[in-house]
Amino acid sequence: MNNKVAVITGGNRGLGKDTVLSLAKKQIDSVFTYRSHKQEADEVVKHAAKLGAKAVAIQLDLSDILGFTEFSTQLQHVLHSHWQQPQFNYLINNAGFGLDNSFMDTTESQFDSLMTVHVKGPFFLTQTLAPHIADGGRIVNVSSGLTRFTLPGKAAYATMKGAVEVMTKYLAKELAHRNIAVNVVAPGAIATDFGGGSVRDNHAINNRISSITAMGRVGEPADIGAMIAQLLGDENRWMTGQRLEVSGGMLL
Ligand SMILES: NC(=O)c1ccc[n+]([C@@H]2O[C@H](COP(=O)([O-])OP(=O)(O)OC[C@H]3O[C@@H](n4cnc5c(N)ncnc54)[C@H](OP(=O)(O)O)[C@@H]3O)[C@@H](O)[C@H]2O)c1
8 A cells, every 4th residue: 555645835944844754754755845945855855765755846836826737737747656646645735934024014015925925825725736635634734823922023924824724724614524634733933944044043032932932942843843744643533623833832
């Protein structure tokens, strides 16, 4: 029998990369997307192979909504050639970018770019791919701790993640008849390239976040990827429409 297959957006680095590799450790294969960093994507494919799982990378820009049909066709091709099947099991809407500005200074173009990648992209990508998710499969959307607590400069970004959380509930309701569970994972601040790598590289920011986090440090990608891999375990089949915060107790 084939391994299960996950489709993960933004799998070449950060949380998406760790999710591909955490799934690989559980012998779950992946088709993951990258936007511009092909070399990083190729390294992730090799790393997954070393862990005994298959991974295939496909280029995707989430702001190119019209390109989703072509992406779906490419995905079908890949599923047939690598797994001899038309469907996959898990969709993880992870890709995204950070943008800091106050509510008063946020421009329409900043708002629109965040909206396109964080809301419109996952909404229509999921709509395009849902027919190809096997019944009994799962969807995980990636949100942020910033929907529960507020930090300066995050108004527009957090607004988008709020929409992702509402979308999750509606998807959970509409896909339940196919036994597809849909949940949202909300990470706290994680040391990745996100937002220019400030959580990882800026000592003042890193110390400040550590001081407001119950577990006394910022998150690492492995804190999230492993959790998503565990969330996709068969044992969790009865949980749907839920928001799971994974922040080490940030601003409890
Ligand atoms: N890091 C945090 O503190 C944190 C906290 C809470 C939530 N999150 C959320 O977690 C998710 C992953 O963040 P991360 O920390 O892993 O960020 P990251 O290290 O900066 O990685 C971002 C990933 O998203 C891809 N991406 C960016 N813009 C894209 C677009 N327009 N179309 C398609 N792919 C695009 C990137 O591809 P390329 O590299 O090829 O450009 C990359 O693979 C995001 O949704 C983010 O909002 C992050």
